[in-house]
Amino acid sequence: MFVQKDRKLGVADGKRQYDLPLNRDEGSGFLILLIALMTFLAVLALSASFVLRTMGDRWSSGLENKLTIEVPAESANETHDGIVISNENVKSLTQEIAEKIRHHPAVKSADILSDSEIQDLISPWLGEDVSLIDVPMPGLISVQLQVTTPETLHALEKAARDISPTARLDTHETWLNDLLRFTGAMQFAALIITLIIGATTFTAVAGAIRSRMAVHKDEVELLHLMGAKDDYITSQFQRHALTLTLQGCVVGVLGAGIVMVLIGLISGDTGGALIPDFRLGIVHMIALFLLPVAACGISALTARHTVLRVLAGMP
Amino acid sequence: MIKFENVGLRYGIGPEVLSDISFALEPGSFHFLTGPSGAGKTSLMNLIYLGRRPTRGLVTMFGQSINDLDRRKLTPIRQRIGVVFQDFRLMNHLSTFDNVALPLRILGRPETEIQNNVNELLEWVGLGGKTNVLPPTMSGGEQQRIAIARAVIARPRLLLADEPTGNLDDDIGFRLMNLFDQLNRMGTTIVIATHNQAVIDKLGHPRMVLEGGRLNIESTAQKNWIQKKIQGVF
Numbered sequence: 001m002f003v004q005k006d007r008k009l010g011v012a013d014g015k016r017q018y019d020l021p022l023n024r025d026e027g028s029g030f031l032i033l034l035i036a037l038m039t040f041l042a043v044l045a046l047s048a049s050f051v052l053r054t055m056g057d058r059w060s061s062g063l064e065n066k067l068t069i070e071v072p073a074e075s076a077n078e079t080h081d082g083i084v085i086s087n088e089n090v091k092s093l094t095q096e097i098a099e100k101i102r103h104h105p106a107v108k109s110a111d112i113l114s115d116s117e118i119q120d121l122i123s124p125w126l127g128e129d130v131s132l133i134d135v136p137m138p139g140l141i142s143v144q145l146q147v148t149t150p151e152t153l154h155a156l157e158k159a160a161r162d163i164s165p166t167a168r169l170d171t172h173e174t175w176l177n178d179l180l181r182f183t184g185a186m187q188f189a190a191l192i193i194t195l196i197i198g199a200t201t202f203t204a205v206a207g208a209i210r211s212r213m214a215v216h217k218d219e220v221e222l223l224h225l226m227g228a229k230d231d232y233i234t235s236q237f238q239r240h241a242l243t244l245t246l247q248g249c250v251v252g253v254l255g256a257g258i259v260m261v262l263i264g265l266i267s268g269d270t271g272g273a274l275i276p277d278f279r280l281g282i283v284h285m286i287a288l289f290l291l292p293v294a295a296c297g298i299s300a301l302t303a304r305h306t307v308l309r310v311l312a313g314m315p
Numbered sequence: 316m317i318k319f320e321n322v323g324l325r326y327g328i329g330p331e332v333l334s335d336i337s338f339a340l341e342p343g344s345f346h347f348l349t350g351p352s353g354a355g356k357t358s359l360m361n362l363i364y365l366g367r368r369p370t371r372g373l374v375t376m377f378g379q380s381i382n383d384l385d386r387r388k389l390t391p392i393r394q395r396i397g398v399v400f401q402d403f404r405l406m407n408h409l410s411t412f413d414n415v416a417l418p419l420r421i422l423g424r425p426e427t428e429i430q431n432n433v434n435e436l437l438e439w440v441g442l443g444g445k446t447n448v449l450p451p452t453m454s455g456g457e458q459q460r461i462a463i464a465r466a467v468i469a470r471p472r473l474l475l476a477d478e479p480t481g482n483l484d485d486d487i488g489f490r491l492m493n494l495f496d497q498l499n500r501m502g503t504t505i506v507i508a509t510h511n512q513a514v515i516d517k518l519g520h521p522r523m524v525l526e527g528g529r530l531n532i533e534s535t536a537q538k539n540w541i542q543k544k545i546q547g548v549f
Binding site for chain 1: 364365366367368386387389390391392393394395396398404406407408409413417418420421422
């Protein structure tokens with residue numbers, strides 16, 4: 001085994017990786033850094049896409065076949081704003097409506113939200129220390145249906161309004177659709193960003209390979225004239241591109257992994273409320289680890305295609 | 316084995332550097348290619364080792380017309396040709412050993428065979444102690460010997476050498492010419508472009524003389540072949 005100082009004396013190091021001097025090219029470090037940064041961004045963008053997907057799924061599944069009946073703390077009045085009614089009356093009306101709709105065949109359950117549950121819901125806006133004793137509070141019934149149909153919704157609304165004309169059904173549909181549309185758009189943007197990052201990386205790899213082909217034109221031509229098949233020559237560039245991409249991907253994925261762990265630690269456990277935890281499922285993790293594999297594969301193919309195109313111009 | 320019929324070559328839209336070149340190289344023949352500088356020797360060698368395709372005329376190599384042959388099908392033909400380039404064209408980042416081993420690796424020969432054959436040939440050309448040395452640190456004569464060893468290592472059926480003894484002293488020059496002679500006796504067809512009249516006179520093989528892009532053959536057999544060609548015998 002020869003050491004580095006021997007090379008300075010014009011002695012080979014005994015390790016022949018390629019027939020072409022690809023591993024001594026200037027710019028390999030730059031390409032590795034570029035691929036690392038691109039992989040880093042791609043992993044983060046893809047992770048964001050997965051988190052948004054999880055968020056949307058959780059919202060959809062959590063609110064599927066669910067609705068809330070609200071009994072406002074005011075009576076109907078056609079000429080003025082409603083007249084505030086007492087909390088006892090609201091509770092009584094709420095109880096009555098809940099009893100009535102529980103008998104409907106489409107209703108799986110109808111649970112009245114307790115004062116503490118309602119306080120939990122409004123505390124983000126009014127604060128923890130506010131006493132609700134003197135505040136007019138609506139009654140809320142959380143209803144789980146077997147299946148949601150327009151007929152069922154109409155029947156439940158009628159049953160509630162028979163008891164309290166101001167009672168409202170909230171199927172969460174409007175705001176859920178808005179949220180899902182927003183998360184869908186964000187998810188799409190994240191995927192587009194991932195694709196752009198991928199395209200940029202592969203353009204960079206193709207450019208780097210093309211420039212190496214130009215730099216080593218004489219050596220490539222020599223191999224060609226000595227009877228090297230196209231595969232023999234392309235395999236060297238492929239292996240080179242694969243090695244550089246793999247190195248860049250490892251650095252990029254490790255960097256992105258560290259950042260994701262930090263984001264998870266900073267965001268903490270949100271308890272599965274409106275904003276879900278920044279955690280990825282096993283399928284998402286596998287997909288993220290497949291990203292560098294795919295990058296290496298596509299990078300090698302890009303190199304092969306680039307080299308074959310140049311070789312096609314040789315006699 | 317190698318047949319050129321009315322071959323012409325021009326670079327781009329320039330004038331023809333080779334015109335109406337016709338000759339045939341029989342298997343096991345040995346020819347010197349001579350002529351003044353700029354006569355087109357390197358261009359003709361370029362055509363023979365398939366570094367270029369002719370702009371006109373017919374070229375047949377090892378029984379195959381190469382004019383319309385797919386470029387991928389030229390690869391096996393190239394594998395049968397060994398070339399000593401005038402400027403050596405060594406891989407400067409590869410050791411002496413790896414430079415010489417290159418044709419065998421291209422052919423996919425097993426590493427043990429490569430080790431044995433390359434080491435044996437390097438000993439023979441006097442570079443046995445420099446197997447791990449990089450070419451740029453070696454003298455012109457040593458580099459030329461690497462180039463020659465690389466050209467003959469795979470026992471080509473056709474060996475082309477462009478001024479192979481230009482940088483060598485007489486002793487090693489004749490020794491390498493003897494190597495070419497031995498290869499020739501074993502069946503390798505050889506064409507050597509050289510100005511070295513002493514070598515030409517000593518070995519006495521027929522000469523192909525290029526002048527102004529046209530070829531004159533100073534060999535009875537060649538002249539007969541050309542004559543028959545002109546008379547339409549074949």
